[in-house]
Amino acid sequence: MIVIFSILIMFHALLFLLLSMPKYNKQVPDFPKKDKKLESSFRLVGYILLFTCIALLIIDNGVGVGIAWVCALLTFLGSFVSLMFAFNQTHIAASLIWLPKNIFGVISSSAAYFYLVGYTLLITIFTVYF
Amino acid sequence: MKSAFRQSMAWLHTWVGLLLSWVLFFIFLTGTVGYFDDELDDWMTPETPSFTASVDESMPIVEQFFATKGAELKDYSVSFPVDRTQPFLTISYRDAYNKRQRVKLNPYTGEELTPRATAGGQTLYRMHYRLRYIPTKIAYYIVGVATMFMFLALITGVVIHKKIFKEFFTFRRSKKPTAWLDGHNLMSVMSLPFHFMITFTGFLLLLYTLMPLIMNVHYGEGKEGRDAFFKEYFSRTSVKAAGINEPSLGLEKLLERADKEMAGKPIAWISMSNLGDQNAIFEAGSIHNNLSDSRDKWVFDANNGELIKAQIGHESSKSFYYVLRSLHEGLFASTSLRWLYFLTGILGTGMIASGMVLWTVKRRAKAIKNDGGSFGYRFTEGLNLACLLGLPAGIAMYLTANRVLPVELSERALWEVNSLFITFSVFILVAVAKAIGKKADSAWVSLSFLTGFLYALVPLVNAVTTEHNLIFSLLKQNWLFVGVDAVCIIVAMACFILGNYLNKLFNVRIEEKGISTSADFKRGHAS
Numbered sequence: 001m002i003v004i005f006s007i008l009i010m011f012h013a014l015l016f017l018l019l020s021m022p023k024y025n026k027q028v029p030d031f032p033k034k035d036k037k038l039e040s041s042f043r044l045v046g047y048i049l050l051f052t053c054i055a056l057l058i059i060d061n062g063v064g065v066g067i068a069w070v071c072a073l074l075t076f077l078g079s080f081v082s083l084m085f086a087f088n089q090t091h092i093a094a095s096l097i098w099l100p101k102n103i104f105g106v107i108s109s110s111a112a113y114f115y116l117v118g119y120t121l122l123i124t125i126f127t128v129y130f
Numbered sequence: 131m132k133s134a135f136r137q138s139m140a141w142l143h144t145w146v147g148l149l150l151s152w153v154l155f156f157i158f159l160t161g162t163v164g165y166f167d168d169e170l171d172d173w174m175t176p177e178t179p180s181f182t183a184s185v186d187e188s189m190p191i192v193e194q195f196f197a198t199k200g201a202e203l204k205d206y207s208v209s210f211p212v213d214r215t216q217p218f219l220t221i222s223y224r225d226a227y228n229k230r231q232r233v234k235l236n237p238y239t240g241e242e243l244t245p246r247a248t249a250g251g252q253t254l255y256r257m258h259y260r261l262r263y264i265p266t267k268i269a270y271y272i273v274g275v276a277t278m279f280m281f282l283a284l285i286t287g288v289v290i291h292k293k294i295f296k297e298f299f300t301f302r303r304s305k306k307p308t309a310w311l312d313g314h315n316l317m318s319v320m321s322l323p324f325h326f327m328i329t330f331t332g333f334l335l336l337l338y339t340l341m342p343l344i345m346n347v348h349y350g351e352g353k354e355g356r357d358a359f360f361k362e363y364f365s366r367t368s369v370k371a372a373g374i375n376e377p378s379l380g381l382e383k384l385l386e387r388a389d390k391e392m393a394g395k396p397i398a399w400i401s402m403s404n405l406g407d408q409n410a411i412f413e414a415g416s417i418h419n420n421l422s423d424s425r426d427k428w429v430f431d432a433n434n435g436e437l438i439k440a441q442i443g444h445e446s447s448k449s450f451y452y453v454l455r456s457l458h459e460g461l462f463a464s465t466s467l468r469w470l471y472f473l474t475g476i477l478g479t480g481m482i483a484s485g486m487v488l489w490t491v492k493r494r495a496k497a498i499k500n501d502g503g504s505f506g507y508r509f510t511e512g513l514n515l516a517c518l519l520g521l522p523a524g525i526a527m528y529l530t531a532n533r534v535l536p537v538e539l540s541e542r543a544l545w546e547v548n549s550l551f552i553t554f555s556v557f558i559l560v561a562v563a564k565a566i567g568k569k570a571d572s573a574w575v576s577l578s579f580l581t582g583f584l585y586a587l588v589p590l591v592n593a594v595t596t597e598h599n600l601i602f603s604l605l606k607q608n609w610l611f612v613g614v615d616a617v618c619i620i621v622a623m624a625c626f627i628l629g630n631y632l633n634k635l636f637n638v639r640i641e642e643k644g645i646s647t648s649a650d651f652k653r654g655h656a657s
Contacts, residue, residue, distance in 0.1 A: 003466065018299050064453050065462060071324040072470035075477055078299075078320035086301040 002060040003069070005126070009053040010073055012115060014081045015096040016046030024085065028093040031107060038109055045112035049119065056123070136290055143286035147485050148510070150279045152517045155482045157276060159521055161258035162475030163251070165460055165468055166613075168215050170251025173614050174532045176596040178245040180217035180610075183237035185210050185385065185397045188219050191240040193381065195221060195233075202226050204371075207401035211237055213417045216398070218243055248532055249543040254525070259335070262547065270339040277333045284325055287318055294319060310488045317481040324474045325481075331458035334451065363448070372408040378432040379412075387435040388414035391428050402432060411438070486514040502568040512565030512573070513558070519577045520557030522621065524550040526584035529618070533595040553584075571636045575629050582625030589615040 018024050020043035025031045032038055057073075058066030084092045100111030163170070172180050188210050196203060206223035209216050219237040224230055234243040261269040288294065298319060301312045318325070338345060338356075349355040349362075361368070379387075381400075388397060398417040404410045410432035429439040456462050460471045490511045497503025531549035535542055557577060564573035592615065593599030603611035 014299075021296065021299075023296060024299060064457060065467075067327075068457055068460070068463070069467060069470075071321075071327060072467065072474050075321035075324050075474045076470055079316060079477060082299040082301050082316050082320070085299060086303050 001126075002056060005122075006053045006056050006069070007073060007077065009049050009056070009119060010077050011081070012096055012119075013046050013049035013053060014077055015092070016042045016049065016112065016115075018081060018085065019093060019096065020046060024089075025093075027085075027089040029090060030097070030101070031093065038107070038112075041109035041112045045116050048116060052119065052123070136292075139286040139289040143283055143290055144489065146279050146286070147283045147482075148489050150276050150283070151482050151486050152513060153272065153276045154280055155479065155486070155517050156261075156521060157258055157273060158475065158479040158482055159525075160254055162472060162479055163525065164255030164258050165463075165472045165475060167251035167255040168217070169610050169613070170254065171248075172217055172610055174248040174250050174529075175245035176592075176598055176611075178218070178234070178243045181211045181219070181237050183211050183219065185212070188237040189382075189385070191219060191235055191237055192221065194240055195235065196381075199223070203402075204405045204407070205403050206405075207399060209399045210397065212396055212398050246532075246537050247542040249528075249546045253543070253547060254528070259332075262551065267339065270336055274333070274336045274340045277329055277336070280325075280329050281333070284318075284322070284329065288322070291315060291319070310484060310491050314481060314484040314488050317477045317484060321474055321477045321481070325478060327457060328475075328478070331454040334454050335458060337451075369403060369409045369411050371404040374408040375406060376408045376410070376433050378402075378405050378410045379435050384412045384430060384432060384435060385414075387430055387437075388412075388428055391430075391437055391440060392416060395426075405432065408433070483518050486518060490514055505566065508565045508568065508570065509562060511570050512562035515565065515570065515573055515577065516554075516558040516561035519581045519625075520554045520561065523557055523577075523581040523584050524554040526581070526588055526618070526621075527553040529588045529614075530584070530591050533591045571632070575633045575636065578625050578629030578632060582622045582629060585618045585622035585625060588618040 019028070019031065020039045022034070022039065025039070026033055053073075054066070054070050057069045060066070061069055081092065096115075097107050097111060100114045101107055103114065104110050188208075192208055196206075202225065203223050206221060208222075209220040211217055211219055218234040220232065220234050222230065222232045234245070235241065236243060259270070259273050260266050261272060264272075291297075297312075297315065301309070301316050303309050303312075333340075338359075345359050346355060349359040385397070385400070388400070392414065395416040397414050399415045401413045401415075402410070403413075412430045412432035413427055414430075415427040427441050428437065429441070430437055460468060463471055493503065493507055497507050502508060528546055528550040531546045535545055535549075539545060561570075561573050561577060564570060589600055592611070598608060598611040600612065600615045602608075603615065
């Protein structure tokens, strides 16, 4: 369960980092262009989620095995995101921004904080109940 | 200054990468397949099923076996089928002539299992660091040098990659020349932590061969010195018989003692030395389920059940070594993590392969202008092609040979390995000859199709020669056989798609150029 959870968090973290770079976000039609504030909030949340995922894997598996999981997942998901983005930018971006866009109406920093709050809640609930 | 430094690093990266790429490709591919060495062992002995049985379930058979052997057994060891590395109940013992014997048993019926002689997944895995047909020590030195150069290639690769963060996710598939570079960068950068880890830990595994001086100073040179060092370092128990008879406790009582001391850890193996002697020793060991407990064991006096030594965990330096070794070998890995190790290993192999192709692609335009390029260029392209397709084809042939070679053939296991290298050699001869004869393009196409055909053959031959065809395996949920068949089908399809793509690519270019010479010559030039 933790592994599936970590895969999801790392996938979203990598997408946040990808969309925080103008080189990539300009290829997504719906994404606001040259919005420094949006890009920096996406970058910040991307890094926070990435470190959260690393922490989860290390806490769950111990330092050594956790690092092995991080290395392997980063390689696998990073390559997957890059390849999918090369083939269809809109769809791969939609897997991150579709939900907040439907909730908030626009893609803004709220989208990033929405994921941050959402994952914090999920991790808290998971920790308390399991 | 900066640019000159980067240029010199690029030069170093290119040439170090190319010169060692053939060895590194071999090491990476066989090592990657080696993550499933035990599973391949099982696949290559289809007549013997794998078992899982606890110590309690296996003990009646062990006792029955000892009862048939009578009092002659003084030294023996038993491995229980509680782990993926141990699919049978295995009993090793010294017979009346002091000769080491080993039997594999069904842990539920006691039936002796006689699997076919096979090199198995273990040989494939060992080739990853011992290579083949050359003395082990020389192989260690070659692999050690290759590992050092791999490190150099990784560091220089990071230096020459100007925008490593900005281009973290870049893959421009439509731009043909840059697509190879992007692919190479993508596979390198994404798995950089893994590559650093695997290279560094791999280097450490060869520590005693590459840096023997400290060991030699303390323990002496030669085999005796090495043996003395390893005996002390790995805490190998070896006690000589006193020659004084003394009754030992029964196995059941000793197991009870072991169970109590091991505090719930499952027993994976037991061993008895000098049974019935004053110096009788009983040992029990646990399974390997975390990074640093590779040799946890409990040593007892077999005559009174007293615990002599509990070797749990290690002092920091040895623990550090075990952690790094386990990280490299993935011994602790669950099935899902093992698959991730495998996929990451494939990406590492892909990184080396794309580097080899990139070297060729970069020099192609110049080669076309210069009548097919120099002999050196054509020879290198031939070797690259032979390595990239020949080794995978050899592995397919290795699996096929396991099924088609007669079971009674003497040195059967050796011939399985020979079949791998014969196929590889044929690929080298064909690819190099064609590349030198300016027919490299047709060699790419035909050898891609041939490799695909060899992989497609594996599930077919498996279905004809065993009861484990893909459909039956699916119905029986025998995931091991499903996995091997599925991987072979995927690789076969990838090779067919590659062959078809290359064929179209080369033909389109020939038509665009409108060259009117013979077809093979055109291919060699027009690509």
